[in-house]
Structures are given as C-alpha cells and as structure tokens.
Amino acid sequence: MRILALCVALLFSLSCCNGYKFLMVLNSPGRSHFNVGHALAKGLVQAGHQITVVSVFPLKEPMPGYEDIIVPNIIQVMKGDLAALWQSIQKPVTRKLIDHYDMGFRLTRGLFVDANFQALLHSNRTFDAIICETFYNDAHYGLAEHFQAPLIGLSTGGGLTFITDMVGSPAPASFVPHIMLPFNDHMSLPERLVNVAFLAYERLLLDYYYLPGQEALYREFFPHNKRCFYAMRRNASLVLINQHVSLSFPRPNAPNLIEVGGMHIDGKLRPLPAQIEKFLNESEHGAIYFSMGSNLKSKDLPPAKVQEILKAFRGLRQRVLWKFELHDLPNKPDNLFISDWFPQTDILAHPKVLAFVTHGGMLSTTESIYHGKPVIGLPIFSDQFFNMAHAEQTGYGIMLDFKSLNAGDFRAAIERITGVPAYTAVVRGMSHRYRDQQQTPLQNAVYWVEHVTRHQGAAYLQSAAQRLNWWQYHNVDVLLIIFALLWLLLLVLPFAVWRLLRAVFAAGGQRQQQGQKRKRN
Template structure:
C-alpha cells in the first residue's frame, strides 16, 4: 500500500511524538569489588537499565564476555590483585576474632578505594567531558568513590550488595534499633535473648566508634585527594545519598524499618527466563535416578585450595551418596574423584538450581546463593566461612530449610548426616517452597523495581523529597538525648524540689507538734 505525502507526514509526526515521550538517561555504575558475586548484582542492574533503553557505563574489574547493547565497559583490573591476595588467606583469616577480621577487612577497603580511583581508565573517565544522570556505586568499603556523583554533577545512588548494614543504612538514615535489628555480621535473629541483645549492642558500639573515628577519616583523606574540587565535605556528601538499592527482601529475612529512599531489590540478578544447560551437564542431571546435589563454595573461596583433610572429607561424603553431585572444582583433575561426581571450574548455577532433578544445594551460605536456592525451591546445607554467611545460615536453620555444618567441624560423618537429614525431611522441602512462594509474590520483579526507582531519581533531579530529616541531626539530637535531659531532667528537678518542700513542711510540722505536746515546766515554789 502506497502512502500519500499527507499520510507520510502524519506518520512521521506521530513517530516524533512517540519518541519525544521516551526519556533515555545516561548512568555510571561502579561495581568495584573483585568478587564475581558482587559483580553479578551490579551488572544485572546495568543490563536492566540498558534493556530499558538507557546508556550505561560500568566500571569494574571484570569485562563482559559479550558486548551488550547500550553498555560500555570500563575495566579497572588493579583491584583484582589486592582482593585475590586477601581472599587467598580467607580460611586463615576467618579463624581470627571478629574484631580483628573487621580491622583487616576495612584495611582492604582503603586499599581497593585508592587503587580504583588511581587506575588510568578511571582517571581518564574523570577527565572526560562525560555527563551522567545518575551515579550508582556499590556500597562496600569504598566511601570515597561516592565523590564521583558530585564530580559528574549527578545524584548518588548506593547499591548494597549483601543486605542492610551500617555502611548503607547510614547513607539515608534508616533506623536500626539494636534491640531487634542484629548486625549483619552476627548470627542473631530479630528475637534476641538478653545476652544476645547485650552482645549485639556491644558489637554495634565497637563498630560505631571504629567506623567514625578510625575508618571513615581515612576514607575522607582519599576523598579530598581525588575530589579536591567537590564542594560538599565528605560527611555531607554521604548524607545526601538520593537512593539506596538493597540486595535483600523482607520475605527472606525479617521486618525492619527503612527510610523511603531505601528500596529492597533482593534477587534482581536471578534469571527469570531459563537458559538451556550445556549438553554434558544436562545429560548428567537427567540421568540421575535419585536426583542431583549441587556443591559450590562461591566465587571467593576455591575448592582446590581446601586443605587435604577437608577435601578428603568431601570426597568420602559424596562417595557414600546414591545421588549424583555437581562440584565446582577449579582444576581439571581431582584425585580420588567418585564416579557419581562431575567437576568443573564453572557451572551455570542459576540454571542448574532451576532444574527439577536437582534436589539440594551445598553452599557457603552467601546471600546470592541462598536467595537463588530459595527462589528455585531447593533446601541447602551451608558451610559458612565469613561475613553474613553465618547470619544467612542461622535464618535458614530457624526457618527449617537449611542445615549448618561449621567448617572447623567438617568431617565426612557430619556432612553426610546433614545431607541425609535435609533430603530425607519432606518438611524442609515444604518450608523452602513456602518461602519461595512468599518471595515470588511481588507486584513486579526486583529488577523492574530497581530500574523504576533509578529512573524516578533521575526524573525528579535526585528526589530530594525522600531525604529523611534525621540526616541533619547529630548523635545527641537524633537520639533526643538533649530533649530528654531537659524534659525528664526538669520533671526530676521539680519532683526533687517538691520532695524537699514536703520534707521541710514535714519537719516543721513535727517541730510544732513536739512543742505543743511536750509538757510545760511547773513554776518553782517560792522559798522563804
């Protein structure tokens, strides 16, 4: 059908009007952590924004395997060597006291913050005339990186890759009452005993002083070094964060208060559309008469670096199972490998857990892995090593779909007993299915929600109306200590004065009563 000039002009005008209604933004995503699990969260958001028609520049130690439309990689590999060196000693460092682990952890944060900002590709990006409508920065021991937002004159959006912690809740003023909100680094629930509340308060007090008087001042030095022209001071900049996206969901944890600009988007990295498995893995899974158990210790801890006694414990355990086992093992050979075990240095974890013939997961208890396992309705055995892994496994045990085996106590009998207990308990499968149903029952996917809120902040120039007034208060004002001192102090002072007055009146009355009741002295008789 041939269109007339008038029809052609009308269609062109209509197309122009439609295009004018579409707003494409330009975003910078900083996913600096050299841990694949963290990168998966940041890259999932970057891909989601790109699919929505926006331009995305992502700074990270990793490069996309395939070019992605609307996504530009800025690969800063300097962080890799720092974190790989630290993670190589992960098993040893996990044995140290929690306070010492925290100090070492934050020391690593200072190093990776400095390394990224001095990387030539980042320096070049900062010198460019590039503009962004939003700067999205992973919140993980890198507070000086937040200065990139003001540098590019864009709103700052934080991305918390493993749930709520003081690093990200402080950015938007989300309250965290220590009476029922445990630290993410402790394995307490929201129903703590008296001793646990004391322990939680003690730990949070230590963390508060450590962060504010030791760690953050060092990040401030880096902020001033790399952003000398920024007008906001370091602490003002942190408190002006427009939005924090949190890799958590209430159905997977417990209820707690959030400021309106802290949004839960946990699980946005999970693929809602399944991809076909590689042929050899597919045949191995479908040929298992008794089902398959998937085993991975995550991206930071390599199975090939496990001590021989722990490796032999795993081999002995798997050899006694009638199920087949997929083991993420980062070497081509595994001496003593049982016939029912398939090893590979990489597995498409998300797609494997989605398979109906996979019946359980053995994991380190990381937030991404446990979230994927719950989404795909698979109960799991956890061998936590550090960080929030203990808390994640404590929640799984409390909810009845997980069993913990401590690394120090890892032996073949204990691991075998934990696996058998899990796969032979129909209640565990039922409970994880119920949990999955609650998690899936959302009006939109976590990724859709994340994209909406990022766009919302861009549309409303930082959405400053969401900012909590608590960000303008100091510690004394926030906890109302000055008001309580005046109010309750005044009441106590008045009561004290009333008490003194009553005591004075009482004493006066006593004296009067004594004077009246005491007999008068008889007059002496006259002597002649």
C-alpha cells in the same frame, strides 16, 4: 484539545523517562557482586538509557548503550584479601569487622589511583545520576558532586549500618540483628545483649576509625568538592538493597531504601552443557550441587578438609556436582563431577537436583529459594552466618561449622536434607511468596533509578534522619539531659526535704517554747 494535551503529556513523560546517561561504579572484585550490578546496567540499557560501567569484568560482546571502563588495579590490591578468605573463619567477628574496614581502605584507594579511573575523573563527561556500589568505599560517593548528579547506592549484600546510614533507615536493635551475627528477628535476652553490644562496637569503629579514614581519602581525591564528607554520604537520593522481605524478615525501611533482592535472576533457563545434563539425568536418586561461590576457591581448602568432604560423598546414593577449580582431584569417587565453573541457576532449576551445599552468600541463598531447593550451609565470613542461621531457623536449611567439619556430620546433613521432605516444602513455599510480586525486582530497580533521576534526586523522599548524627537520631542528647536533671533532682531533693523538715521541726519547737512561756506567765 484534550486529546492533543494528552498526547503532549505522554510524549513529555516518555522523553523524561528515557535517554538518561548513568555512571555505575562496581568496585568489588567479586564476580557475584558484579552480576547484581550488571543485571541493573542491562536493565537500564534495555529501558533506553546509556550506561558507563566501571568494573574489573568487561563485557565479552559489545552492547549498544553499554560502555566499559576496566579498572585492573582493583584485582592487584585485593589479591591478598581474596587469598585470606578461608583463614578469616578463625578470627572473631570483632576482628573480621576491622578487617573489612581495612580492606575497604585498600579497595577505595585502589580504584582512585587506577589510570583508567583517573582518566574518567579528569574528563569533561556528564551524567544524569551516579550509581555507586556500597562496598566499604564511602569516599567514592563524592563522584556525585564531582559530576553534579544525584547519588544512588547499590548494596549487593545486606543492610549494614554504614549503608542504612546513607538514607537514615531505622534498625531497632531489639528485633533487627546485625547481619554479621547468626540471629533472627526473635532474639532472646542474651542475643539482644550481644546485638546491642556489637552494634555499639560497630558504631565506635565507624565514627572513630572507618569514617575518618574514608574522609581522608575523600579530601585527597576530591579536593574541589564543596560539600564535606559527612554531609555528602548522607545525601543519597536512593539505595537499592539486594534483599526482600520474603527472603529474610520484616524490618522498617526508609522510603528511599528499596528492596530489589534477586534482580540478577532473569527467570530464563538455558540448556545445560551436554555432559552435565547427562550426569544429572542419569542420577537415579537425584543430585547435590556444591559451590562455595566465586571468591572462595575449593582448590584452596586445607587438604584434610578435602579428604573429609570426599569421604562424605563416597558411597552416597546421590550424585554430586562440585565447583572445584582443579582439573584433577585425587581419590575422587565415581559419583562426583568436578568443574571450575557451573551454570548455577540452570543447575538449581534441574528437577534432579535435590539440595544445594553453599557458603550462604546472599546471591546463592536467593537463587536456592527462587528455585525451591533446600540448603546445607558452610558459612565463612560476613553475612553468610546470618543468612544460614535464618535458613536453619526458617526450616529450609542446615548450618554446619566449617572449622569442625567432618565426614560423618557432613554425610548426616546430606542424608537429612534429602530424606526429610519438610525442608523442600518450606523452601517451595518461600519461592512461591518471593515470586508473587507486582513487578520483577529488576523492573522495580529500573523504575526507582528513573524516578529519582527524573525528579533531580527526589529530595522529597529523603528522611530528616539523613541529617542527624547517631546521638541525635537516638535522642541520646535528650536522654542525657533528662538523666542529668534526674541526677540533680536526686541530689537536691534529699537536701531540700531535710531543710524543710528541719524548718518544720524548728517552727514546731518555737511554738512549743512560746506555749510553755505563756503558761508560766
């Protein structure tokens, strides 16, 4: 009987953890963001589930259990934002944050009004959980109530405040810097002042600009949802974040915020194209790989910057692979190979590649650490400054200012990163620590998605912090009452002391007069 009971229990557990239907919404137009979500989607399919993926990147070859819903309107509404990325470096970080929120409004509405997405909204389909990319699109989280399923957030970047808010994850300003600031977890007093000021600025923008705008979109496109916008966005069952403690620094996380950084790296190496393989193998002094990611196009660089970069490359002992989106580059030196596409992870794994020149995006820095390659960073926007500041402070990278980039500084950085063994030693140690995990990041992500689905949202994981406003979370209301009482005490105490002293002196005077009176009598 015990054996039979065990068999029944095993069959039940297998039936519970397989065969779910998921909806995944990847609203970012960036290929790198899609790669993270796509890795999870494939992992869930391989685990026996069905998944419907809303994105701008359909599969090239059909996969059983994987359904595409293409939303081309996203590309249309984001054309201006993608074209302006290079210019964003000229703006202060306070303005960049507003630009991100404005982009989010366009992105959120752009997905809502897409004809294919509207068809999905008005269908009678059912899902066991909604996996929604967290990319300035809080109104999209209403899909969870719309389809009566738990909400799972997928952060392809770092822990921005509006993401950690979803699960009430703590972020003490004393040692958790904002990811748009180039600080680490050991901030000086001036840095902590800047961090607190910027976080307060972000909080004001969130509460009085960004969230009200997203709330309006939520009410417009989910008019029948019963839960209010603010309650809805704080009801996430799980948030998967593209981060890992070995890639950054330790910080406290809520139990339903799970680090799965690097889950897009499958560890499988594929043969390089013959021309690239030959170019690398024949590089007597090694090679440098240079890519600014999928959104920043090197062809859109100012011509003066292109010439400075070419001047730095000319005469280098190393060969250079540069992701450049034009087939012809005038004045190209012989040691330079250009292409509009490179198999990045396979190139970084090549033993001849000595270093990676990057914009410092989270995916690129993760891949460089995974393959043990030091970096030279040219950050342009968002968390790239934070990632590259961490690389420089940790000792596996050099950060350069793109605005003042010149051939001399760029050349010196390349010679230093390839000539000082300490950079490679540090990043290889990080690679060893990152790889030393109980299970792969993808396996971890699949487990937690199944777990919260299996337990109908796993409400037991949700911290009470998810239900608190920021002033309640930080006890601002309690502190105000304490300060008010202290202020009142400071006002009343001197008056009370003065009255007491006056009464004492008056009583003393009366006793003296009475004494003198008795003497006269």
